[in-house]
Amino acid sequence: MPELPDVEIFRRYLNATSLHQEIERVEIRRSRQMLEGVSARTLRTRLEGHAFDAVRRHGKYVFAGLDGGDWLVLHFGMTGYPAYFRDIGREPPHARLLMGFANGFHLAYVSQRMFGTISMTDDVEGFVTAKRLGPDALAPDLDLDAFRGRLSGRRATAKSALLNQRIIAGIGNIYSDEILFQAGVHPSLRIDRLDEEAVRRLFHSMKRVLNTAIEKRVDPDRFPRTYIAPRRGPGGRCPKCGRELIRERIAGRSAYYCPHHQKGRRGAMTVRDCGSLGSQPPQGAA
DNA sequence: ACATTGACCTGAGAGC
DNA sequence: TGCTCTCAGGTCAATG
Numbered sequence: 626m627p628e629l630p631d632v633e634i635f636r637r638y639l640n641a642t643s644l645h646q647e648i649e650r651v652e653i654r655r656s657r658q659m660l661e662g663v664s665a666r667t668l669r670t671r672l673e674g675h676a677f678d679a680v681r682r683h684g685k686y687v688f689a690g691l692d693g694g695d696w697l698v699l700h701f702g703m704t705g706y707p708a709y710f711r712d713i714g715r716e717p718p719h720a721r722l723l724m725g726f727a728n729g730f731h732l733a734y735v736s737q738r739m740f741g742t743i744s745m746t747d748d749v750e751g752f753v754t755a756k757r758l759g760p761d762a763l764a765p766d767l768d769l770d771a772f773r774g775r776l777s778g779r780r781a782t783a784k785s786a787l788l789n790q791r792i793i794a795g796i797g798n799i800y801s802d803e804i805l806f807q808a809g810v811h812p813s814l815r816i817d818r819l820d821e822e823a824v825r826r827l828f829h830s831m832k833r834v835l836n837t838a839i840e841k842r843v844d845p846d847r848f849p850r851t852y853i854a855p856r857r858g859p860g861g862r863c864p865k866c867g868r869e870l871i872r873e874r875i876a877g878r879s880a881y882y883c884p885h886h887q888k889g890r891r892g893a894m895t896v897r898d899c900g901s902l903g904s905q906p907p908q909g910a911a
Numbered sequence: 912a913c914a915t916t917g918a919c920c921t922g923a924g925a926g927c
Numbered sequence: 928t929g930c931t932c933t934c935a936g937g938t939c940a941a942t943g
Contacts, residue, residue, distance in 0.1 A: 704922095737922075785915080790937085
């Protein structure tokens with residue numbers, strides 16, 4: 626669940642709540658599963674007595690910078706989120722890392738299904754390189770040319786290329802479906818069979834969908850009416866033509882798509898019957 | 912080198 | 928009611 630837009634909201638949340646407060650106490654649970662490349666003991670000593678002073682994000686990872694130069698690295702798996710609260714009795718269930726600040730507040734890293742990981746690094750770029758992550762999907766220097774370059778030579782389906790964090794970092798199952806729908810690209814079309822125009826639509830849909838989701842605070846109820854994300858699930862219908870969405874296992878995941886607006890499987894496609902696809906104006910004031 | 916599949920983990924819900 | 932099965936989904940090791 627936490628994909629780039631969710632993690633960006635987490636980053637802003639941490640930035641607004643957890644900076645410049647001394648960390649007095651640290652509690653780590655289920656460290657065997659949760660910690661990656663750092664011992665519970667080391668993690669505790671590097672956090673205690675220090676304070677966060679910056680929060681960065683790359684793809685689905687958050688990096689919380691400490692005044693000593695270390696970075697706490699959080700990956701949220703599919704059920705993770707940060708929680709900042711005062712009353713210790715309000716601690717959410719499944720908190721795996723609990724920090725107590727000098728101001729009496731607490732910050733928990735919550736992960737019910739424990740697919741997430743907690744680690745430390747002294748070099749964010751080095752961490753990203755070691756994980757072999759591609760550029761962040763919203764990085765300004767990931768322009769159309771760079772995007773095309775990342776995809777070139779790939780034979781994977783469009784769906785699995787978008788999901789591949791080594792090609793581009795940040796896109797997960799929900800937003801890959803949304804990007805493909807807005808671009809009018811069938812999820813199981815091969816990347817190397819897309820024409821120039823389809824690649825261009827994919828690129829612009831990627832940027833627009835992710836930025837829109839952040840702007841709408843990842844609340845599907847506030848997404849534009851033309852989005853399929855809120856319609857995933859049994860009986861979901863295409864917001865543009867009313868046809869029932871198809872659910873199909875592609876790239877090992879459940880893909881939802883509209884059989885009318887996302888045709889394909891045979892070479893490159895055009896969508897001249899969907900003039901407004903992938904080009905709706907920015908919605909909402911504010 | 913690249914692409915695909917299954918395991919990891921927990922809880923909810925379906926079916927019997 | 929209680930059991931088993933399936934599903935959710937990000938990532939990585941194993942396999943093709």
